[in-house]
Amino acid sequence: MPSDRVVVIGAGPAGLEAARLAAELGSPVTLVEKMGVAGGMPVHSDYAALTHHFRSASDAMGEMVGAVTSNELIEMRVGTEVTSVEGELGDFAVTLTSDGAEESISAGAIILATGFKHFDPGRETQQYQYYELPDVITIAEAEKMLKDENFVTPSTGKPPERVAFIQCVGSRDRQIGNEYCSKVCCGISSKQAIEIREMVPDARVFIFYIDMRMYGYWENEIYWPAQEQHKVNYVKGIITEILPKNGRLVVRGEDTTMGRPMEVPMDMVILAVGMEPSAGTTAMSGILNLPTNKYGFVETAHDILDTVTTTVPGIFATGAATGPADLDDSISSAGAAAAKAVALLRSVAVPV
């Protein structure tokens, strides 16, 4: 039956913001989250401080969840998946499945906010031996260690003396199939480098990069302080391979601005893994019949004038479900999706 309800799929930063705004605009909202807890990647991947501004991820996500749960127009359904969708703009029948129980609800519009997953560097970039070497970790794992305030070399349990970040792991790579830049990894690595220097002051931190992509204020808020105040060492030239030697990890590559090969020992190597479409994004794009691009992200109008409208009337997509996005991007596009969804429902004058 026709409905003015907005169903938001995914309760990460983008979904939480889309739900909050749609409700503030007066629409009833059902926010569906597959996991048992809302908050998305910052919560489930144990992010420490957010990029940029270093605000605690728990605090920020707590604030977002609080704004949603305190709003009477929003019904939050955690531990719940969307398993099928029928109908059309103004009159969607959305099947929710929770603990094997199915329930159908009516919705006028749907906002997809199913986000991304971290690239798995063991899968493709075998030169880094991610599956084999315990001291080769990803920025996602480093976040958890930083959140726990226990930053140690995994194999020894001791604070590292030398830490290397390798940028662009799983991004900008035709062989892997991810030709895009994941947009946030340079900033997150630099943020983590600052946190490591603060937590383990004796640790030397190196960032090996192709080109540092520090968009907008990230340059002056993260990159410059990392180098100038926290003495993080940036070396232009990506690491080709990691080989264990004498109990340490030797990173090998070219130091391009010296024009010389290098083989330098490290205690830990942190892979700045990029973004890929999450399992939820892949599944939901199928269920909702949304075209995806060659990388599996949901295709929106992909226009500078519209970042959230999909090819299916009444269905919008926001955040990293549409491609690599930082938090600023996700929050902004969530606002756009909520406003467009509510406006569209009003323009078709759905009777309630």
Place this chain on the structure above:
Amino acid sequence: MGRDVSPKIDPSRVREHETFELDGVDISGHWNRMFEQRVIFDYDVAQLDRVTDLDGGESMGWCYQCSQCIGVCPVDHVGDYGPRKIFRKLQVGMDFFTSDDLWLCTTCANCLRVCPKEVDMLQIMPAARKEAVLEGAVPAELQDVFEKTARYGNPLGKNPKRRIAWTKGLEVDVPLVSELGRKVDVLWWVSDYPSYHPRGMEASRSLARVLTKLGIDFAILGAEERHDGDSMLRAGEQGLFEMLADQNIEALNSYEFDVLLTTDPHAYNAFVHEYPERGGNYNVEHYARFLADRIGDLNLSEDVLSTVTFHDPCYLGRHNGEYDAPRDLIEALPGANFVEMWRNKQNGYCCGGGGGGMWLDGLAAEHQSMRLSEKRVLEAVETGADTLCVVCPYEVSRFEDAVKSTNNDGALVVRDISELLAEAMGLSTA
């Protein structure tokens, strides 16, 4: 013809000590020959910390390798050297304080002009060199000049009493302020090379004639004047600078004058930026500005039939922002045709004499394909000029040597602006 497979050795990667003894065994010469390691095996960033920990050395750690400095570094145009390269070498463990790189910078300030990160070699170099001076790790030729300057008050090691030799036999009067016993309008700070160097003395005589013709009430300090110390400070000898500055301030503060007129942009720089905090506050003018402000009174009547180009001194231009005065004077020369060099004003190419470079020709020659002064002379010749006009006393000798060494004798003459003005005023220039 087979392919030449004989080993090719890049001489810049050869490390060889002329004399070397190891455990009592003489392994001098080729017996100790080593080749620079190709692979970087470590980043010993402690060496970078040693520089960034210095008061004034902080910004060395700010470089993000944009390489804009290399585009304008006068030294890298004749040798492999530049600010962003120093940063990288420090990251891979270079000991800056014993490296020749420490002494190749002329503090010309062109890198700082273009550096988006404001990596300030003008602070870094003196700070790091100061450490080397304290350790006694100074190139011998520069150490010799430090000692001469400390002993005689001038880098040429000349007798202070001979400072006024250039005034002897001059048809105009160049009074000593100590003998006048009264306030003068203009106290002329002649500087060392204009007092002692043969070509500098000629320029001084011309300037004395021009000032006299203008009716300026001026005097000089004579033997009471010592080296201004500016270049010593840039070369890391802060103690020597302070001693000279204090002696000079004591001398200057015992006389009354309205304007302190400097021949040397380096002296000008010291008086404007360094002396005030030590108690020396003067109304300083460089002679190019002083004369440019009196162009109407110069009565430039005689044709100077020359095509003139002009070299901006780093310490007058980039360091102190004066680009117009010398140009206004050249443009006012009757009959002369003024042409700019390709690199001029803010982008002027350094003569190589600043920051101690004046006394490091030997070290520079080991690292550079030609002198900076030679590079600049070739650029001057390229303009079609027959006259290279200068307003810095370091330059007459540097460029005249470069004219000879580049086989441009007869094609280009180096003249101080005061010599050109004296000619245009119908005054003797001998």
